[in-house]
Amino acid sequence: xxxxxxxxxxxxxxxxxxxxxxxxxxxxxxxxxxxxxxxxxxxxxxxxxxxxxxxxxxxxxxxxxxxxxxxxxxxxxxxxxxxxxxxxxxxxxxxxxxxxxxxxxxxxxxxxxxxxxxxxxxxxxxxxxxxxxxxxxxxxxxxxxxxxxxxxxxxxxxxxxxxxxxxxxxxxxxxxxxxxxxxxxxxxxxxxxxxxxxxxxxxxxxxxxxxxxx
Amino acid sequence: xxxxxxxxxxxxxxxxxxxxxxxxxxxxxxxxxxxxxxxxxxxxxxxxxxxxxxxxxxxxxxxxxxxxxxxxxxxxxxxxxxxxxxxxxxxxxxxxxxxxxxxxxxxxxxxxxxxxxxxxxxxxxxxxxxxxxxxxxxxxxxxxxxxxxxxxxxxxxxxxxxxxxxxxxxxxxxxxxxxxxxxxxxxxxxxxxxxxxxxxxxxxxxxxxxxxxx
DNA sequence: TAGATTGTTAATCGATTAACAATC
DNA sequence: TAGATTGTTAATCGATTAACAATC
Numbered sequence: 001x002x003x004x005x006x007x008x009x010x011x012x013x014x015x016x017x018x019x020x021x022x023x024x025x026x027x028x029x030x031x032x033x034x035x036x037x038x039x040x041x042x043x044x045x046x047x048x049x050x051x052x053x054x055x056x057x058x059x060x061x062x063x064x065x066x067x068x069x070x071x072x073x074x075x076x077x078x079x080x081x082x083x084x085x086x087x088x089x090x091x092x093x094x095x096x097x098x099x100x101x102x103x104x105x106x107x108x109x110x111x112x113x114x115x116x117x118x119x120x121x122x123x124x125x126x127x128x129x130x131x132x133x134x135x136x137x138x139x140x141x142x143x144x145x146x147x148x149x150x151x152x153x154x155x156x157x158x159x160x161x162x163x164x165x166x167x168x169x170x171x172x173x174x175x176x177x178x179x180x181x182x183x184x185x186x187x188x189x190x191x192x193x194x195x196x197x198x199x200x201x202x203x204x205x206x207x208x209x210x211x212x213x214x
Numbered sequence: 215x216x217x218x219x220x221x222x223x224x225x226x227x228x229x230x231x232x233x234x235x236x237x238x239x240x241x242x243x244x245x246x247x248x249x250x251x252x253x254x255x256x257x258x259x260x261x262x263x264x265x266x267x268x269x270x271x272x273x274x275x276x277x278x279x280x281x282x283x284x285x286x287x288x289x290x291x292x293x294x295x296x297x298x299x300x301x302x303x304x305x306x307x308x309x310x311x312x313x314x315x316x317x318x319x320x321x322x323x324x325x326x327x328x329x330x331x332x333x334x335x336x337x338x339x340x341x342x343x344x345x346x347x348x349x350x351x352x353x354x355x356x357x358x359x360x361x362x363x364x365x366x367x368x369x370x371x372x373x374x375x376x377x378x379x380x381x382x383x384x385x386x387x388x389x390x391x392x393x394x395x396x397x398x399x400x401x402x403x404x405x406x407x408x409x410x411x412x413x414x415x416x417x418x419x420x421x422x423x424x425x426x427x428x
Numbered sequence: 429t430a431g432a433t434t435g436t437t438a439a440t441c442g443a444t445t446a447a448c449a450a451t452c
Numbered sequence: 453t454a455g456a457t458t459g460t461t462a463a464t465c466g467a468t469t470a471a472c473a474a475t476c
Contacts, residue, residue, distance in 0.1 A: 080421025
C-alpha cells in the first residue's frame with residue numbers, strides 16, 4: 001500500500017537506532033529478524049517498529065520477518081546515508097578536541113572537513129593533524145566543500161553569534177553542545193546535546209526515590 | 215488548586231531548561247518574567263510552561279508573571295538540586311577525559327567523586343589531578359560515598375557489563391554515551407547521549423531538502 | 429479601575445498500541 | 453498445510469494548545 005503521510009519527526013529520530021541495531025545484528029551474523037526481536041533489543045514495541053517502517057514502504061515478509069541487510073540498506077537510504085556528509089566543528093575546547101579526535105565519523109557516513117575556533121591562540125595549532133582555522137574562514141570552507149552540517153561546541157555566550165555565522169555561511173543543520181537555545185531561521189535544523197539537563201532530569205527521580213515516594 | 219497527577223516525564227525533562235533560562239535571566243538582572251517571555255527564549259509555548267508548572271504548584275501572579283529568583287528556587291527544589299549529587303565517571307577515552315575536565319559540575323549541583331577505567335595501563339594515571347581507579351573499585355567508592363548517579367563513556371562492547379557493575383554497586387541513574395541500548399532493572403534510569411544518531415536524523419532532512427522535496 | 433497574565437479546563441492534536449486480515 | 457509475522461486500521465492513550473474565569 002502506498003503511504004503519503006509525511007513521517008513525524010519522532011519516527012525519523014528512531015530510524016538511526018533501528019539502523020544501528022541492525023548493524024550489530026549483521027556483525028553477529030544474524031540474517032533475519034522479526035519486529036519483536038528487534039524491539040526487544042532497543043526497548044521499543046514491535047508494533048511501533050512496524051508502524052514506523054510503514055511510512056516508507058514494505059520491507060518485511062509475513063511469517064518470516066525482515067532481512068537484516070536489506071532493511072539496513074533501506075533505512076540508510078532513507079536517512080541519506082548512501083552519501084558521505086562533510087561536516088565542520090566549531091569550538092576546540094576539551095569537548096571539541098575530543099569530538100575532533102573521534103575516529104568513527106567516516107564509518108558512519110560523516111567526514112570532518114574543518115575545525116574552527118575564534119581564539120587566535122588556538123588558530124594554527126592542530127588536533128590530530130587537523131589544522132584549527134579561524135571562524136572567519138567558516139564561510140569559505142562551507143562554500144568550497146558544500147558543507148550542510150555543523151557541530152557547535154562553544155560556550156553559551158557565543159553560541160548565538162556562531163549560529164548566525166553558520167547560517168550565513170550556508171549551514172542547514174546544527175548539532176549544538178552549548179547550554180542555551182539558539183534562534184535560527186526556518187529551514188535550519190538545530191538539535192541539542194545537553195548532558196547537564198539530562199542529569200538534572202534524573203536527579204528529580206533520585207530525589208523522589210530517596211524520600212521513598214515510590 | 216491541588217494537583218495530584220504525577221507529572222509526565224516530558225515535563226520533568228523540560229524543567230532543567232526552564233531553570234537554565236531563569237539563571238540567565240537572573241544574570242541579566244531581570245527580576246520578573248511572563249510565561250510568554252520565557253517561552254520565546256526557549257521555543258516553548260506560554261501555555262505549555264504554565265501547564266508544566268501547574269503540576270507542582272502555583273508560582274506566578276496574575277497580571278504580573280513570575281519572580282525569576284523564586285521560580286528558579288522552586289524548580290531547583292523540585293529537581294532535587296538543593297543538595298549536591300556525587301557522581302562517578304566510567305571510561306577515560308578522549309570523551310571521558312573531556313568530561314572529567316569539565317569545570318561546570320560543581321556549580322550545577324554535581325560533584326565528580328570517582329574516575330574509572332578497566333584498562334590497566336590507565337589505572338593509576340590521573341586526569342586533572344583526579345586519579346583513575348580500576349573498575350573493581352567502583353562498588354567500594356559508590357558505597358562509601360553514597361553515589362546514585364553515573365556517567366558511562368565506554369565502548370558499546372562493554373556498556374552492558376559496566377551497566378551491570380554499576381547497578382550491582384547501587385547506582386540508580388546512568389547517563390550513557392555508549393552507542394547501544396543497555397538493559398537495566400526496574401528502578402534504574404538510563405538516558406542516552408547519542409550525537410551520531412542525532413546527526414543521522416538530520417541527514418534525513420538534508421537529503422530531502424537537497425532533492426528539493428520541500 | 430483597566431490591562432495583563434496566571435492557573436485550569438476542555439478541545440484538539442498526535443503518537444502509541446492492539447488487533448487482525450493478509451500472506452509468507 | 454499450520455504457524456508465524458507482516459502491514460494497516462481502529463482504538464486508546466497522552467501531550468499540547470486554546471480559551472477564559474480568576475485575580476493581581
